Structures are given as C-alpha cells and as structure tokens.
Amino acid sequence: MSGLTISGLRAGHGGAPVLDGLDLTVQDGTLACILGPSGCGKSTLLRVIAGFHRSGTGTVAVGSRVLNDDRTHVAAERRHIGYVPQDGALFPHLSAAANIGFGLPRADRRERVAELLDLVGLSGLGDRHPHQLSGGQQQRVALARALAPRPELLLLDEPFAALDAALRTEVRAQVAATLRAAGATAILVTHDVDEALSFADLIAVMRDGRIVQADSGHALYHRPADAQIARTLGEANLLPAVLRDGRADTALGAVPLADGLPDELADEAETPHGSQTVMLRPGQLRLAAEGMDTTPARILDSRFRGTDWRVELTLEDSAVAGPPLIAYVSTAPPPVGQQVHVGVQGSAYPIGTSADSADAIVRPPTMAVGNPVS
Numbered sequence: 397m398s399g400l401t402i403s404g405l406r407a408g409h410g411g412a413p414v415l416d417g418l419d420l421t422v423q424d425g426t427l428a429c430i431l432g433p434s435g436c437g438k439s440t441l442l443r444v445i446a447g448f449h450r451s452g453t454g455t456v457a458v459g460s461r462v463l464n465d466d467r468t469h470v471a472a473e474r475r476h477i478g479y480v481p482q483d484g485a486l487f488p489h490l491s492a493a494a495n496i497g498f499g500l501p502r503a504d505r506r507e508r509v510a511e512l513l514d515l516v517g518l519s520g521l522g523d524r525h526p527h528q529l530s531g532g533q534q535q536r537v538a539l540a541r542a543l544a545p546r547p548e549l550l551l552l553d554e555p556f557a558a559l560d561a562a563l564r565t566e567v568r569a570q571v572a573a574t575l576r577a578a579g580a581t582a583i584l585v586t587h588d589v590d591e592a593l594s595f596a597d598l599i600a601v602m603r604d605g606r607i608v609q610a611d612s613g614h615a616l617y618h619r620p621a622d623a624q625i626a627r628t629l630g631e632a633n634l635l636p637a638v639l640r641d642g643r644a645d646t647a648l649g650a651v652p653l654a655d656g657l658p659d660e661l662a663d664e665a666e667t668p669h670g671s672q673t674v675m676l677r678p679g680q681l682r683l684a685a686e687g688m689d690t691t692p693a694r695i696l697d698s699r700f701r702g703t704d705w706r707v708e709l710t711l712e713d714s715a716v717a718g719p720p721l722i723a724y725v726s727t728a729p730p731p732v733g734q735q736v737h738v739g740v741q742g743s744a745y746p747i748g749t750s751a752d753s754a755d756a757i758v759r760p761p762t763m764a765v766g767n768p769v770s
C-alpha cells in the first residue's frame with residue numbers, strides 16, 4: 397500500500413463548491429478517518445480520490461503516482477484504489493467467495509479468496525449468498541472484496557452506519573484489526589466521533605470544504621486548534637484567561653498551561669495577554685473540600701452515566717456569567733442545589749481568543765480579568 401497526498405483540492409456539484417482548497421497527507425500504512433458533519437463533503441472527497449467524481453483543481457497522488465492534477469485524470473478502474481460503500485453493495489446473486497473473487501485473475505483466485513475469507517474471519521462461509529449472512533458479515537465480505545486486488549489505498553464510506561450499535565463496535569474493531577494485519581493505508585469517512593477515535597491513527601476534521609486539523613485522536617482531544625474542534629471531540633469547558641508565566645489565570649484559579657504549545661501561544665505565555673480562551677475537559681474538574689486551589693460553586697444538575705456522573709455547576713461568584721461548567725466525577729456528587737468546591741487537575745490548553753467561543757464563561761469588564769480565584 398502507499399500513502400496519499402492531496403493538495404489544493406477543489407471540487408463541487410454543478411456550480412456549488414464543496415471542497416475548497418483541501419490539503420491532506422496520509423502516510424503509508426495509516427488508518428485515517430475524515431470526521432465532519434453531514435453534508436460537509438466527506439463522500440465527495442472519497443469519490444474524487446476514487447476517481448468517480450472529477451475535481452476542479454488540485455492534486456491527488458498515491459505514493460509517487462499522480463492521479464489528478466491540472467493535466468491528469470486517471471480513470472477509476474486504473475487507480476488501484478479499493479472502495480467500500482455504506483451498504484457494502486455486494487452482488488446478491490453471487491456467493492461470498494464469488495463476490496470476493498470477482499474480477500481477480502483466474503490463476504490465483506481460489507487461493508486469494510481463501511486467504512481473504514480467513515483474514516476477515518469468515519472461513520467456511522464462502523458458499524453463502526449475501527442474504528444468508530448477517531449485516532456485519534456482509535460488511536466483512538465487502539471489505540474482503542475491496543482488499544482482494546491488493547489496492548494501494550482503501551476508502552471506506554461510513555461502512556458501519558447500517559449496523560446496530562453493538563454490532564457496529566464489534567465489526568469496526570474486526571475491520572480495523574484486518575486492515576492493520578494487511579498493512580493497509582485506509583481512509584474511513586464518518587460523522588461519529590467514537591468511531592473515529594476507536595478506528596483511526598489519524599483523524600482529519602473537515603469543515604467548510606477543508607481539513608481544519610489532522611492529528612491523532614489524543615492530540616485532537618487535548619490540543620484542539622479551535623473551540624469548534626474542541627466541542628466536536630467532546631464536551632469542553634471554555635474559559636477566558638490571561639496567560640502568563642506558564643499559567644492561565646481563570647475563574648477557576650491559576651491552571652498550569654499545557655506543555656508543547658504552538659510557538660505563538662508559547663510566546664504569549666511569557667507575557668501577560670488578555671482575551672485568550674483556554675479549554676478544560678470535564679474530566680479535569682473535581683469536586684473537592686474547600687481549600688486554597690478551589691472555587692465555590694453550586695450543583696445545578698447531575699446524571700449517573702454508568703461509569704461516572706455528569707455534573708453541571710455554576711460558580712458562586714455572581715459576577716461570572718455564562719453556561720454551566722461540566723464535570724465528570726467518579727463518586728456520587730452532593731444533591732442538586734448544594735454548594736461544593738471545584739478544583740482543577742492537569743493543565744489548560746489555549747484555543748484562541750474569547751471571540752472564537754461566544755458561549756464561554758464571560759467576566760464582565762468591571763471585573764479584574766486574570767486574578768486567580770482561590
């Protein structure tokens with residue numbers, strides 16, 4: 397398999413632009429995921445890569461082979477790219493083995509089909525027709541069929557969407573394991589964050605026809621480039637802060653800044669700088685005994701979620717306005733309405749100016765922004 401390089405890609409439907417100067421690099425052997433809301437252009441991107449849809453401008457290359465640029469458009473059937481659509485699209489009148497072997501050279505067909513049935517965990521079921529297989533088994537046949545001609549790159553367009561929740565988790569894990577065993581370079585399209593986090597080494601977040609951040613799930617979760625990406629990956633407390641001397645002064649007190657900030661933010665950490673927004677994930681807030689590093693708050697709501705409680709809090713300081721803070725805590729919180737003290741664990745990550753995140757907790761201008769609350 398080979399890596400994928402896309403630069404400056406523009407494409408649309410009729411006159412309407414969908415991809416707007418999109419850049420993306422996926423290294424050889426990487427399981428990548430395109431994560432974005434419905435209608436943002438994920439399928440259009442896959443279809444351009446596969447060669448089913450013509451791009452306006454830009455370059456698509458797999459390894460050193462250019463598939464699209466100003467002068468080139470390699471036909472879909474000559475791209476050596478596998479494509480697994482949402483519904484699997486198996487031939488209903490052919491057995492699983494015949495589906496997998498379809499189009500393979502006769503000489504090594506039998507051997508290759510047996511190898512792939514084994515790879516996707518369906519040895520012994522090759523004679524069954526699609527209607528005799530479960531939804532998850534059908535998806536694995538579709539995956540085997542796409543892998544059979546040894547494509548350089550595999551594209552998966554929401555292939556688990558039709559499966560129920562439990563089966564989706566199981567099939568997704570099996571497919572990821574299969575792709576890793578095959579050393580595949582693959583791109584999965586989804587709007588499901590859990591799916592992206594559990595499947596991919598690289599998650600590319602798509603918005604307005606571009607990739608706005610591409611990184612590991614861990615990096616995206618803890619170091620999102622902006623407030624929207626922060627919320628895409630999960631709930632986030634976004635607080636105005638003054639950054640100085642390696643800390644963020646917030647309504648919850650002084651919180652150490654995360655290591656490895658981008659240069660522009662690292663510089664600001666050395667000098668007082670207003671109007672920044674920092675992110676604290678709900679798991680970083682704890683309900684503590686009153687103390688030096690805690691802030692009084694009141695419980696607005698709490699829900700047991702199986703492994704933890706999700707607690708909504710409002711700060712007791714009436715000069716601090718904004719949406720509730722959210723904490724995930726592992727022990728039963730006090731009842732709604734009771735005063736508690738909130739402490740912060742770990743570090744704060746700056747994600748831009750307050751203007752980027754309108755619903756952050758806002759300190760009215762009369763308050764001294766930046767004084768640690770303790």
Ligand SMILES: Nc1ncnc2c1ncn2[C@@H]1O[C@H](COP(=O)(O)OP(=O)(O)OP(=O)(O)O)[C@@H](O)[C@H]1O
Nearest residue numbers: 409410414432433434435436437438439440441587
């Ligand atoms: N054949 C088409 N003709 C015209 N417009 C189209 C066509 N296919 C898609 N579009 C439009 O292009 C935009 C991007 O669609 P696309 O299917 O790529 O999005 P998506 O992110 O894959 O969505 P979803 O997650 O719902 O599948 C949408 O506004 C859609 O309405």
